[in-house]
Amino acid sequence: MKKQYCIANWKMNKSFHDCEEFVTKLNNEFIYNGSEMVICPSFIHLNRMKFLTKNIKIDIGSQTISENKNGAYTGEISAEMLTDINIKYSIIGHSERRHLFNEKDIAIRNKIFNAARNQIKPILCIGETLKERKSNQTNEVLKMQIKIACETANFIDDNIIIAYEPVWAIGTGVAADLDTISKTHEQIRAFLPTFLKKSENISILYGGSVNNDNCRDIINLNDVDGFLIGGAALDAQMFLNIYNKMN
Numbered sequence: 001m002k003k004q005y006c007i008a009n010w011k012m013n014k015s016f017h018d019c020e021e022f023v024t025k026l027n028n029e030f031i032y033n034g035s036e037m038v039i040c041p042s043f044i045h046l047n048r049m050k051f052l053t054k055n056i057k058i059d060i061g062s063q064t065i066s067e068n069k070n071g072a073y074t075g076e077i078s079a080e081m082l083t084d085i086n087i088k089y090s091i092i093g094h095s096e097r098r099h100l101f102n103e104k105d106i107a108i109r110n111k112i113f114n115a116a117r118n119q120i121k122p123i124l125c126i127g128e129t130l131k132e133r134k135s136n137q138t139n140e141v142l143k144m145q146i147k148i149a150c151e152t153a154n155f156i157d158d159n160i161i162i163a164y165e166p167v168w169a170i171g172t173g174v175a176a177d178l179d180t181i182s183k184t185h186e187q188i189r190a191f192l193p194t195f196l197k198k199s200e201n202i203s204i205l206y207g208g209s210v211n212n213d214n215c216r217d218i219i220n221l222n223d224v225d226g227f228l229i230g231g232a233a234l235d236a237q238m239f240l241n242i243y244n245k246m247n
């Protein structure tokens with residue numbers, strides 16, 4: 001069965017104290033409504049966030065993962081290490097990783113493989129740049145990103161989440177319009193079976209300037225199974241409002 005997700009990507013934000021404040025709010029007000037809530041803080045807060053949310057039905061995920069299994073890779077965090085502290089989700093291939101850290105499709109493929117091998121559900125981010133959209137390359141770009149990311153992990157079945165995040169809508173305050181989201185999600189849904197087994201169970205999330213005002217219209221679109229949220233997920237009340245509008 002396809003699930004709905006509301007996923008927070010905190011990026012490089014929040015102190016230890018901020019995490020505690022955020023979770024205090026959730027502990028008081030979060031009511032599970034059938035959609036899964038996942039928060040992805042920085043690596044150093046993962047363990048603490050696991051502990052703080054232990055009494056509520058919220059999952060904690062990482063924002064990336066090493067493409068290597070283990071060894072001499074200073075500063076890296078492996079899938080095995082995340083499994084060790086019971087992390088079940090990892091964002092992989094976020095556009096900031098691709099563009100600011102030059103993460104290539106092949107690296108993303110290795111990350112997906114390592115995550116899936118360690119029972120971590122990858123949240124695979126795909127998305128086109130404005131230039132690619134304007135030159136009608138969106139579908140080809142998205143297809144290629146999924147194909148390369150998933151081709152070695154043919155054991156994934158439906159153990160993956162796809163997050164469609166047009167690069168031009170991330171952090172800009174201007175989400176893609178409803179027609180664009182609807183058509184693009186429909187296309188992704190249509191080509192997913194070519195690359196992934198049991199694709200009918202795979203959730204396709206939208207990300208890019210989701211907020212309290214636009215979330216209800218977006219979630220009501222066919223083929224949108226939730227959100228990956230940056231800016232609006234930094235505020236506990238705003239994130240809760242969005243989550244509550246999802247049922």
Ligand code: PGA
Pocket residue numbers: 009165169170171172173207208209210228229230231232
């Ligand atoms: P945004 O970020 O909601 O701030 O646009 C989304 C993301 O980067 O995943």
